[in-house]
Amino acid sequence: MKFTNLHNILVRSIADKAIINYSKEYLSGDLIDIGCGEKPYKKALDNVVDKHIGVDHENSNHNLSNAELIGSAYEIPVEDGSFDSALCTAVLEHLEEPYLALQECNRVLKKDGMAVYSIPFIWHIHEVPRDFFRYSKFGIEYLFDKAGFEIEKIEALSGFWITFGQLFVYYIHRFNRGPLRWFRIITFIGLIIQGFSFLLDKLDKAEDWTWMYVVAAKKR
Numbered sequence: 001m002k003f004t005n006l007h008n009i010l011v012r013s014i015a016d017k018a019i020i021n022y023s024k025e026y027l028s029g030d031l032i033d034i035g036c037g038e039k040p041y042k043k044a045l046d047n048v049v050d051k052h053i054g055v056d057h058e059n060s061n062h063n064l065s066n067a068e069l070i071g072s073a074y075e076i077p078v079e080d081g082s083f084d085s086a087l088c089t090a091v092l093e094h095l096e097e098p099y100l101a102l103q104e105c106n107r108v109l110k111k112d113g114m115a116v117y118s119i120p121f122i123w124h125i126h127e128v129p130r131d132f133f134r135y136s137k138f139g140i141e142y143l144f145d146k147a148g149f150e151i152e153k154i155e156a157l158s159g160f161w162i163t164f165g166q167l168f169v170y171y172i173h174r175f176n177r178g179p180l181r182w183f184r185i186i187t188f189i190g191l192i193i194q195g196f197s198f199l200l201d202k203l204d205k206a207e208d209w210t211w212m213y214v215v216a217a218k219k220r
């Protein structure tokens with residue numbers, strides 16, 4: 001574990017666990033990972049899918065050594081119905097035309113093919129300037145239905161406290177320099193806040209303030 005990653009360990013572990021569980025439950029066969037970045041779920045899904053093909057765009061900030069295809073979420077360079085499954089994590093907010101991207105995902109899936117998405121609702125700006133939208137549960141339902149999917153399951157990954165606590169930790173992390181960094185003071189405060197946020201979220205998971213949804217959807 002790198003010390004530099006401790007500031008978001010709570011949301012990363014919650015999201016990773018949910019995405020891997022959803023993938024195990026819903027995905028199989030040949031998988032397209034859209035906006036794959038560094039393909040963080042490759043190892044976890046090795047025994048879940050037969051092939052794990054990543055696609056990303058050529059100007060990505062991420063190391064694309066794991067991406068087999070260079071294309072875009074709007075034009076995946078494969079035939080219609082090439083895949084049994086699709087995975088698209090933390091990408092939809094970076095797409096200026098989310099409906100077109102969902103339609104393209106639908107095109108490359110076989111009939112009854114399954115897709116797992118993670119989609120943020122309350123989160124700060126990141127990957128500037130390619131950060132366009134946030135999505136409510138109702139916006140997600142609308143877009144997936146319009147693009148030809150039936151949602152099998154949608155889940156809010158947190159309530160108010162984890163969202164609030166994690167955003168506060170990101171905010172104070174901006175001051176993580178000089179003595180505050182040498183003595184790991186911000187890191188320590190951040191870990192305490194994440195711990196309390198986790199406990200408070202267990203007491204009251206107010207999902208209207210979730211930071212993220214995970215979605216499993218079937219091609220109609």
Ligand SMILES: C[S@@+](CC[C@H](N)C(=O)[O-])C[C@H]1O[C@@H](n2cnc3c(N)ncnc32)[C@H](O)[C@@H]1O
Pocket residue numbers: 034035036037038039040055056057059060061062071072073074088089090091094095127130
């Ligand atoms: C926040 S990263 C998520 C990466 C990876 N899916 C993950 O969960 O770690 C967003 C990814 O979307 C990709 N992306 C942004 N716009 C894209 C587009 N038009 N077509 C394909 N990928 C895109 C970026 O290059 C980046 O890899």
